[in-house]
Amino acid sequence: MEVQETEVQTNRVFTVPNLLSVIRLLGVPLFLWLILVEEADLWAFVVLAASAFTDYLDGKLARRWHQISRVGQVLDPLADRLYIFATVVALTLREILPLWFAVLLVGRDVLLACLVPALRRRGLTVLPVHFVGKAATFCLLYALPLLLLGDGDGTLALLARVFGWAFAVWGVGLYWWAGLIYAEQVRRLLRAA
Numbered sequence: 001m002e003v004q005e006t007e008v009q010t011n012r013v014f015t016v017p018n019l020l021s022v023i024r025l026l027g028v029p030l031f032l033w034l035i036l037v038e039e040a041d042l043w044a045f046v047v048l049a050a051s052a053f054t055d056y057l058d059g060k061l062a063r064r065w066h067q068i069s070r071v072g073q074v075l076d077p078l079a080d081r082l083y084i085f086a087t088v089v090a091l092t093l094r095e096i097l098p099l100w101f102a103v104l105l106v107g108r109d110v111l112l113a114c115l116v117p118a119l120r121r122r123g124l125t126v127l128p129v130h131f132v133g134k135a136a137t138f139c140l141l142y143a144l145p146l147l148l149l150g151d152g153d154g155t156l157a158l159l160a161r162v163f164g165w166a167f168a169v170w171g172v173g174l175y176w177w178a179g180l181i182y183a184e185q186v187r188r189l190l191r192a193a
Helices: 016-038 041-064 070-093 099-113 116-121 131-149 155-192
Strands: none
Touching: 016 041, 016 070, 041 070, 041 131, 070 099, 070 131, 099 155, 116 155, 131 155
16 A cells, blocks of 8 residues: 655744644643543533544645645644543543553554654654544544543433444554554665665
8 A cells, every 4th residue: 555645845833734733732731631630521522522623624724725844744643642642541541431442542652652763763753644544533533522422321422422432443443554554664664774
């Protein structure tokens, strides 16, 4: 499967897409405070939903306005990973998610983190984002807020749990598939070098 790298179109740091990514990063501690300290699940859900929307929006604006930057290529996936990690930890601590689910998600990121030193030795900082990785992130960024909404009683909570777990199962599968694709990219780079 061939991976296409999105070409950097600007060296500017201060762009609207980068600002959206920074706002998403600042939302991570707010989300954690809302869900773990205040247990304000509805507001935590709003923060997660806003993060998912701005994740979509920053990519769309970067492409439309030709503002794809190296900073954005680092900030956007960093914000995605931090939101997913923070949400998984928080939902596991609140016993909304089972521990095995958290281990599956964090395990994939640990695997990829082990590949970073090999990338850095070759002068690379990030791999090109693959469509499967984007699809996995999409599923997880929708699954986790739905699972949070599903922590309750009633028809809405039941529907949120059903759709949340559907997105979660697909998300984990795609997350690991993307991880294997990235690992293969690293293997090819090392072999070519």
